[in-house]
Amino acid sequence: VTGTFSSLSTALSALQYNRLAMDVHSGNVANVGTDGYVRRRALGETVGAPSVPAIWSRYDGAGDGVRVSSIERMTDPLVDARVRTEHGEQFLLDGRAEALSRLESGLGEPGDNGVAGALTAYWSAWHDVANNPGDSAARSQLLARADALTGALAGQARVVGTEWSDQRTKLDAAATEVNTIAGDLARLNETIRTATKTGSDTNTLADRRDQMTLRLAELVGATATTTTDGMVEVKLGSAVLVSGTTPSTAAPFTVTGGSSLGDRLTLTIGATDVTDTVVAGTVGGVKSLIQQDGTLHTSAKELDAFAASLADAVNTQHRAGWDLTGPPAAAGGDFFTSSSGGPVTAANISLAVTDPNRVAASSVPGTLDNSNADALAALSTVDEGYRRLVTDLGAQVASSRRVAQNQQVLTDQVDASREALAGIDIDEEMVQMMAHQRAYEAAARVLTTLDSVLDTLINRTGLVR
Amino acid sequence: MTIPARITQRLMVGHSLASLQAGLGRLARTQEQLSTGRAINRPSDNPIGTNSAMRLRSETAAQTQYARNADDGLGWLGRIDSTLQSVLPQVNRARELVLQGASSGSNTAASRGALATEVEQIRASVLASANTQYVGRPVFGGTTTGKQAYDQATGAYVGQPVTQPVPAPGTTVERSVADGVRIRVDVSGPEVFGPAGSDLFKVLDDVVTHLRADPADPAALSGDLDKLDAALRSIRTAVADVGTRYGRLERAAQTAKDVTLDLQASLSEVENVDIAKATMDLQLQEVAYQASLATTARVLQPSLLDFLR
Numbered sequence: 001v002t003g004t005f006s007s008l009s010t011a012l013s014a015l016q017y018n019r020l021a022m023d024v025h026s027g028n029v030a031n032v033g034t035d036g037y038v039r040r041r042a043l044g045e046t047v048g049a050p051s052v053p054a055i056w057s058r059y060d061g062a063g064d065g066v067r068v069s070s071i072e073r074m075t076d077p078l079v080d081a082r083v084r085t086e087h088g089e090q091f092l093l094d095g096r097a098e099a100l101s102r103l104e105s106g107l108g109e110p111g112d113n114g115v116a117g118a119l120t121a122y123w124s125a126w127h128d129v130a131n132n133p134g135d136s137a138a139r140s141q142l143l144a145r146a147d148a149l150t151g152a153l154a155g156q157a158r159v160v161g162t163e164w165s166d167q168r169t170k171l172d173a174a175a176t177e178v179n180t181i182a183g184d185l186a187r188l189n190e191t192i193r194t195a196t197k198t199g200s201d202t203n204t205l206a207d208r209r210d211q212m213t214l215r216l217a218e219l220v221g222a223t224a225t226t227t228t229d230g231m232v233e234v235k236l237g238s239a240v241l242v243s244g245t246t247p248s249t250a251a252p253f254t255v256t257g258g259s260s261l262g263d264r265l266t267l268t269i270g271a272t273d274v275t276d277t278v279v280a281g282t283v284g285g286v287k288s289l290i291q292q293d294g295t296l297h298t299s300a301k302e303l304d305a306f307a308a309s310l311a312d313a314v315n316t317q318h319r320a321g322w323d324l325t326g327p328p329a330a331a332g333g334d335f336f337t338s339s340s341g342g343p344v345t346a347a348n349i350s351l352a353v354t355d356p357n358r359v360a361a362s363s364v365p366g367t368l369d370n371s372n373a374d375a376l377a378a379l380s381t382v383d384e385g386y387r388r389l390v391t392d393l394g395a396q397v398a399s400s401r402r403v404a405q406n407q408q409v410l411t412d413q414v415d416a417s418r419e420a421l422a423g424i425d426i427d428e429e430m431v432q433m434m435a436h437q438r439a440y441e442a443a444a445r446v447l448t449t450l451d452s453v454l455d456t457l458i459n460r461t462g463l464v465r
Numbered sequence: 466m467t468i469p470a471r472i473t474q475r476l477m478v479g480h481s482l483a484s485l486q487a488g489l490g491r492l493a494r495t496q497e498q499l500s501t502g503r504a505i506n507r508p509s510d511n512p513i514g515t516n517s518a519m520r521l522r523s524e525t526a527a528q529t530q531y532a533r534n535a536d537d538g539l540g541w542l543g544r545i546d547s548t549l550q551s552v553l554p555q556v557n558r559a560r561e562l563v564l565q566g567a568s569s570g571s572n573t574a575a576s577r578g579a580l581a582t583e584v585e586q587i588r589a590s591v592l593a594s595a596n597t598q599y600v601g602r603p604v605f606g607g608t609t610t611g612k613q614a615y616d617q618a619t620g621a622y623v624g625q626p627v628t629q630p631v632p633a634p635g636t637t638v639e640r641s642v643a644d645g646v647r648i649r650v651d652v653s654g655p656e657v658f659g660p661a662g663s664d665l666f667k668v669l670d671d672v673v674t675h676l677r678a679d680p681a682d683p684a685a686l687s688g689d690l691d692k693l694d695a696a697l698r699s700i701r702t703a704v705a706d707v708g709t710r711y712g713r714l715e716r717a718a719q720t721a722k723d724v725t726l727d728l729q730a731s732l733s734e735v736e737n738v739d740i741a742k743a744t745m746d747l748q749l750q751e752v753a754y755q756a757s758l759a760t761t762a763r764v765l766q767p768s769l770l771d772f773l774r
Contacts, residue, residue: 032474104507110518110736120526127530131537131640134602134610324610364635367608367625371635374647377530383523391516394508401509412483416469416476423473427769434773 006064007450013065014443017044018436020068025429025436036211038073038422040203045069073203077226079418080210084217084224088280090411091218093404095285096295099163100397103299106159109390116390118152119383121145126377129361130370134324139356150336150349153307157347160300164261164290171255171265171286178219178253178283182234182242185212189231190245196229206230216241220253221280237277239269261300264292299393304345306385311336311344313379318353321360321372332360332372474768481761488754495747504738514735521732528725531642535718538640538650542711544599545652549704552594556700559587559669560693566676567686574679581676588669592620595654595666605654607636614654620666627653642717648710657703658696665696 021042031037047064108114125142132138188209195202209232213224216234222241224232234242241253251270258265265287267275278284289295311334318335337352338344353359361373469476498504508515562580566572595605595615606614606624614624627636638651658665668689675685 101507101509104509107508109508110505110515110522116519116522120523123523124526124530127534127641131534132600135600362608362635364608366610367635368602368610368638369608369635371639371647374639374641377641378645380523380527387516387519390508390519391512394510394512394515397507397509398512416479419473419476419479420469420471423471423475425471425473430769430773 004454008447010065011443011446011450013047013067014446015440017042017066017068018440018443021436022433022440024071025433028424029426029429029433032424032426036207037424038075038203038207038210039424041072041074043069043072071201071203073206074422075206075210076418076421079414079421080214081223083414083418084214085221085280086407086411086414087214088217088221088284090404090407091282092221092280092285092288093400093407095282096288097397097400097404099167099285099289100295100393100400103159103163103296104393104397106163107156107390107393115149115152115156115386116383118145118149119380119386122149123377123380123383126373129359130373130377133361133368133370133373136356139324139359139361142359143351143353143356146335146351150351153303153346153349156303157300157345160296160303161261161347164296164300167286167290167296168258171258171283171290174219174283174286175253175255178216178241181212181216181219182253185209185216185232185234185242186245188212189242193229193231193245202230217281219281220278220283236269236274239272239274239277241269258290261290262292262297265290295396299389300346302389302392304347306382306389307346307349308344309385310382311338311349313382314376315352317372317376317379318360320363320375322362322365323360324357324362325355327366329362329365330358331365333358335359474765477764481757481765484757485754485761488750488757491750492747492754495743495750498738499740499743499747502738502740503736505736518732518736521728521735525725525728525732527644528721528728532718532721532725534640535642535648535714535721538642538648538714539711539718541599541604541638541640541650542707542714544597545604546704546707546711548594548597548604549657549700549707552591553697553700553704555587555591555594556665556693556697559584559672560690560697562587563672563676563686563690563693566672566681567683567690572681574681577676577681581673584669584672584676588620588666588673591658591669592617592666595658602638604651605657607651607653608638615666620664620670622654622661622664624654627656629656640714642714643721646717648714648717650710650714652703652707657700659699663692665700668692668696 021044024040024042028039044066045068047067109116111117122142122145125138125145128138129135129142188205192202192205192209195205209230213222213232213234216222216224220236220241222234222236224234227233227244231244232242233240233244236253240251251272253274254268256266256268257263265275266273267278267283267287275287278287287294291297314336315334318332321332322329323332334352336344336349338348339350340348342348359373362369363372363375497506505511505514505518562584566577566580592615596613596617597604598612601612603609603612603614603624607627609624611623614622616623625636627633632649632653637649637653639647639649641647655661655664659668672686672689672693675682675689678685
């Protein structure tokens with residue numbers, strides 16, 4: 001037989017449950033714009049008969065009300081993992097597209113002011129020398145334009161170099177951020193474990209934890225798995241970045257090598273080499289750009305090869321001619337040279353000829369013949385190498401942008417499905433609030449009814465009016 | 466973009482912002498094309514078009530240069546032509562004088578002396594013509610570095626010798642007027658005025674000597690007459706040759722200029738924006754952008770809160 005006042009506690013449980021549910025929903029409304037906040041829901045549970053019947057006593061109640069079983073965080077680990085994967089890919093592609101676009105605008109092609117324009121002016125100057133082989137003005141103009149050409153080539157080499165050093169700096173900054181977040185995440189794991197053990201609400205901590213793992217995925221494409229007590233383990237391939245409460249200071253993420261363009265880059269976690277494992281995130285993007293034989297290195301090599309082929313072709317023809325000094329006239333030497341010794345590259349190409357009279361325009365010593373200048377002007381076919389370089393880069397930039405845009409569609413979809421689960425719909429929250437409000441009012445009415453029942457029982461029993 | 470089953474306000478805001486951004490991005494691209502007037506503003510806009518544009522640009526520059534080379538060559542040949550045209554009547558006059566001197570009759574030593582003086586003047590004048598310069602270079606001197614083709618005092622050829630009948634490479638002045646096409650724009654002195662030792666100036670010298678000879682030597686003078694005729698033929702041949710080459714150069718210059726125009730048209734086709742189309746695109750995109758702004762404004766406003774009392 002249940003007690004007289006049991007219905008009172010049933011009503012009380014309803015009041016408590018509905019108040020708490022309204023708290024949860026108002027919390028949702030308050031956090032409608034908070035980053036990383038996941039919608040919560042108060043799950044109710046009937047307080048009823050014991051689930052394991054006893055032998056000597058039996059439960060004969062009719063229901064003892066309601067209680068909050070848990071405050072659920074509306075999230076799906078699978079969707080979260082997918083979000084992390086796609087974000088990692090997105091950051092890689094965006095970083096690449098952005099860097100390549102910068103590189104491309106540094107080229108200044110197609111236009112009149114890039115290397116192509118300088119080349120055109122340079123070849124045209126050889127024609128002018130061929131038209132007036134004895135005119136020192138034409139010769140000086142040739143040297144000036146050749147100088148402008150070497151300047152333009154060096155300028156492009158600088159554009160590649162600057163982009164490389166920017167990306168290298170970005171990589172160091174990313175590594176620092178990875179280690180900071182990994183340390184924070186290890187401490188957060190500890191907090192979450194303690195809170196779980198003491199039965200405190202860990203939802204807010206879980207929000208922060210998910211934000212951190214997402215950030216790690218965006219940075220290095222790290223994967224995260226939930227282990228015991230709500231803790232996460234973050235890995236890069238098989239190398240562990242954060243495990244339980246172990247901070248990554250024990251085995252930090254470090255970047256070594258890559259001290260100059262074309263130098264090999266090594267990424268490690270502790271002693272484990274993860275260079276080839278990092279294929280996503282900002283770091284993955286930077287790596288694909290600045291790694292040995294990466295995009296920037298290839299661009300630089302192509303530019304150097306073009307400068308070398310230009311210098312080689314011009315020098316060979318120039319050596320076949322005779323200059324205007326003397327008499328006797330001297331045979332032409334190299335026209336282009338490397339300012340730093342060693343092979344000619346885009347960065348160090350410079351003029352070997354500084355005296356206009358040393359330009360070897362003639363193929364017959366001691367005359368104003370122009371056939372060597374003409375032959376030099378006809379070398380303009382080497383421009384094709386440069387055009388190919390620009391077209392290649394253009395195609396790469398266009399493709400990187402297209403791939404990034406395609407990925408964006410995918411990323412948006414995954415984000416949308418996460419938002420569909422975790423996002424807050426104000427209308428829905430309002431409806432839930434109203435429902436709980438009505439339930440609360442009803443529970444209060446139940447109390448009143450019980451009160452009047454008890455009043456009848458206590459104060460009116462035996463009274464005959 | 467697929468719309469998930471459960472929609473939240475934030476999702477709507479995100480979607481709206483994304484589509485506004487996309488619309489604005491399209492507007493910005495069309496606006497860039499219209500304001501620069503170019504469809505290709507960077508290689509990635511159209512990699513293949515960029516290659517064509519760069520090739521067309523360098524080709525245009527090359528053709529413009531060829532036209533300039535041809536114009537320069539025309540200057541050389543024009544100067545040579547006008548010089549030879551002025552030399553011809555003088556040599557004809559010398560021939561007449563020789564004829565006069567050779568006719569036996571009333572010719573006295575004194576009158577033949579007068580003829581000789583005139584021939585001397587003609588020789589000096591033709592010699593000066595033979596040293597005609599074009600932008601500082603003697604046009605009959607080949608590739609010489611000197612300022613003269615003939616020594617003013619002795620009349621000896623001091624320019625760059627040109628082997629005959631085929632000139633050795635590098636001894637003639639040539640201009641590139643098309644890819645791989647070089648046209649000779651000079652005529653060396655010996656080719657016009659005869660080989661050294663028996664050139665026009667030597668003949669005229671001989672004429673003067675023979676006219677001054679006393680007694681008269683009609684046989685020698687009639688021999689000179691033959692040589693003068695040969696010199697005249699040589700000059701006329703040179704004039705005809707120069708004329709032919711002038712014509713070739715003119716055609717080459719015209720071709721280069723025509724090709725330049727064609728190339729510029731192609732370049733414009735590849736690189737420049739179709740204004741009418743871009744303007745239409747801009748108009749359409751503007752309408753689309755305004756529509757998405759309007760729907761965003763209407764969609765984001767209502768909420769259940771507006772209807773709860």
